[in-house]
Amino acid sequence: MNFDLTDEQKKVRDMARNFTTKVIAPRAKEMDRTGEYPYDIMAQMASLGMMGIPFPKEYGGGGGDWVSMHLCIEEISRGDVSLGALLDVTTSVAGNEIYSFGTEEQKQKWLIPLAQGKEIGAFGLTEPDAGSDTAALKTTAALEGEEWVINGSKQFITNTGLDNASIIIITAKTRVEQSGRTTISTLIVPKGTPGFTLGERYEKMAFHASATHEVFFDDCRIPKGYLLGDIYEGLAQHLSVLQTGRISVAAISTGLAQACLDEALTYTTKKYQFRQSLLESQTIPFKLADIAMMIELSRTIYLKAAWLKDQGRDYTLEAHFAKLFATETAKKIASDVLNMYGLFGCLEKYPISRYFKVAKLFEIVEGTSEMQRLVIARKLLG
Ligand SMILES: Cc1cc2nc3c(=O)[nH]c(=O)nc-3n(C[C@H](O)[C@H](O)[C@H](O)COP(=O)(O)OP(=O)(O)OC[C@H]3O[C@@H](n4cnc5c(N)ncnc54)[C@H](O)[C@@H]3O)c2cc1C
Numbered sequence: 611m612n613f614d615l616t617d618e619q620k621k622v623r624d625m626a627r628n629f630t631t632k633v634i635a636p637r638a639k640e641m642d643r644t645g646e647y648p649y650d651i652m653a654q655m656a657s658l659g660m661m662g663i664p665f666p667k668e669y670g671g672g673g674g675d676w677v678s679m680h681l682c683i684e685e686i687s688r689g690d691v692s693l694g695a696l697l698d699v700t701t702s703v704a705g706n707e708i709y710s711f712g713t714e715e716q717k718q719k720w721l722i723p724l725a726q727g728k729e730i731g732a733f734g735l736t737e738p739d740a741g742s743d744t745a746a747l748k749t750t751a752a753l754e755g756e757e758w759v760i761n762g763s764k765q766f767i768t769n770t771g772l773d774n775a776s777i778i779i780i781t782a783k784t785r786v787e788q789s790g791r792t793t794i795s796t797l798i799v800p801k802g803t804p805g806f807t808l809g810e811r812y813e814k815m816a817f818h819a820s821a822t823h824e825v826f827f828d829d830c831r832i833p834k835g836y837l838l839g840d841i842y843e844g845l846a847q848h849l850s851v852l853q854t855g856r857i858s859v860a861a862i863s864t865g866l867a868q869a870c871l872d873e874a875l876t877y878t879t880k881k882y883q884f885r886q887s888l889l890e891s892q893t894i895p896f897k898l899a900d901i902a903m904m905i906e907l908s909r910t911i912y913l914k915a916a917w918l919k920d921q922g923r924d925y926t927l928e929a930h931f932a933k934l935f936a937t938e939t940a941k942k943i944a945s946d947v948l949n950m951y952g953l954f955g956c957l958e959k960y961p962i963s964r965y966f967k968v969a970k971l972f973e974i975v976e977g978t979s980e981m982q983r984l985v986i987a988r989k990l991l992g
Contacts, residue, residue, distance in 0.1 A: 615677070622678040625658060626685035634689030641690060642964055645811075645818040647772055651693065656727020660686070661701050665709055669717055670725035676854070676916040680861040684909070687865030688872070691968055692820035694865060695975075698858035699769045700724055704731025704779055707796070707851045711839030720777055720798065729776035733855075734764035734825060735848055742981050744781075745845060749827065751782035751797055756834045758784075758797060760805070760827040770823040771808050776801055778825060781848050784841060795844035798836045805830030816967035853929045854919065855976045860912035860932035863940035863972050867905045870940070870947040870965050874898060877960075878950055894950060901943050908936035927989055934982035937972040944969040 615623065633651060641648055655661065663679040665671025672678075679701060687694030705724040708716055708731075723729040740746040749762025760782055769775055777800050784795040799806050809824035839847045878894055912932040918925035944966040948955035955962055973979050 615681070618674065619678045619681060622663065622674065623681040623685055626660065626682040627688075629654070629658065630685050630689035634686065634693060638690040639961065639964065641692070641819040642816070643818070643958075645821075647819060647821060648693070649773065652696065652727065652730075652774070655686070655693070655697075659727075660697060661705070661727035661730075662725030664701070665705065665721065665725045669709065670722040675920045676857070677913060677920055680857055680912055680916045683858050683861040684865040684868070684912075687862040688869045689865075690819065691862050691866055691972075692817055694858075694862040695768060695817075695820050696730060698855055698862060699733055700727075700730045702854045702858040703733045703851050704769075704777070706854050707733070707779055707838065707847060708798075710851065711796070711847050713835075715835070716798065716838065723776060729774050730769050730772065732767050732769040732775060732778040733848075733851075734767050734778045734780035735852070736766050737762070737764055742978060744849065745792075745794065747781055747783065747794065749780065749782045751784050751795065753784070753834065754831075757831045758782075758834060758836065760797065760799065760830040760832065763824060763826045765824045766812065766822055767825050768820055768822050770825060771811055771821045778806075779838060779848075780827075781844050784844070793842055793844075795841045796838040796847050797832060797844075798838050799827070799830065799832055800836075803830055803832055814971070816964065817971055852976055853926055856929040856933035856982075857912050857915045857919070857925075859972055859976050860908065860915070860929075860936035863936040863969070864905060864908040864912060866965055866969055866972075867901070867908060867936070867940040867943045870943045870962065871898070871901050871905060873960075873962055873965070874901065874947045874950055877962075881951075897946055897950070901946065904939045904943060908932070908939050911935055927986065930982045930986050933977065934979055934986070937969075938979060941969040941973060 659672045660682055662671035663674040663682060664676050667673045683694050683697050686697060705721055708721045724731050735744055737747050739748060751758040751760045764780060777798050779796060779798050781794050781796055783792050785793045805828045807826045812822045915925045915928035915932045918928055948962050948966045951960060951962055954960060
């Protein structure tokens, strides 16, 4: 067993870490305050090759692996989780789905610009009546001649409404078998297609620099060839790339938890320098030790899941463990560090209040904690 990162993986991690320290961290507070999407930062991330790390070079990628991709996501999220989520949705989910199930033509048309970071992608699964129960969707796509006609809506879709957002990959009911079984398929809908519109941007409690909208399809027509993968396997395909997304959410939460620890180390040493009793009583140092341990465990489990994926092995259970553990850990760490600040923890001027609010959201994104426990328990009980 070898826990060492390769030279290439270390290079990616260090490149992302330096970029975060120099470019992202100084802007994060303002981005979150204004909700402004940082196109200039994204362009720099693209030129550093971050969006394409795990894809082959012929598709505009870096020819790297998913371990490197997730080290990059962790480091970027240490500066700002909305940019970590940008990488998650564009690369781990949308790009991954086209790479895994798309035709050569689809890869040329849509994967290359995503991998190069020239465009970003969105992933539409959640509907007003289909959240955790993903199969309860109502959106339909009927084949009329050479076109799919889509009707329905998706809610809470990340990476929408942006100038460089190019496509949304959605699930839709494409036919009902005589047996009464519904067939769910995956379709690629490019931005600007008539009948594809966006609702108001959601005003979330945190995570403001990540754009999230409801999307509507009203007699939205796309060519027949925009079906992605097997017509009968759309839901399974969509859910399979969400497993990779769960590793990414774990990496985002690990980066966020690390940011909390970094803050705590700077702040507590300053705050308590004249109140040595608190440092000597070990209340704070023991808490810091627990936090460092929990972060290392979050990192270890998401890296194991990414490594299994790179080996072409089943990583389902590890992806659920990683998502559940890292998100709940980040929330607890943010709360513990906020406590260390005492009354100052509630002030917007300190990043810990931002970290505390956003940590909660990742328990919901890409499957709630309850759903992770449900799937893990089902696997255990056979
Ligand atoms: C910031 C943000 C960004 C998002 N981005 C996207 C995106 O890009 N694309 C996308 O498709 N979706 C996105 N989502 C949606 C997200 O994936 C869903 O919110 C999530 O899957 C939960 O669905 P729901 O909110 O409808 O909750 P529901 O399914 O309505 O669940 C409500 C509560 O009931 C619990 N529950 C439900 N079923 C069970 C059960 N069987 N057993 C036990 N408990 C249960 C849940 O755990 C939860 O606590 C985003 C959400 C957020 C908050």
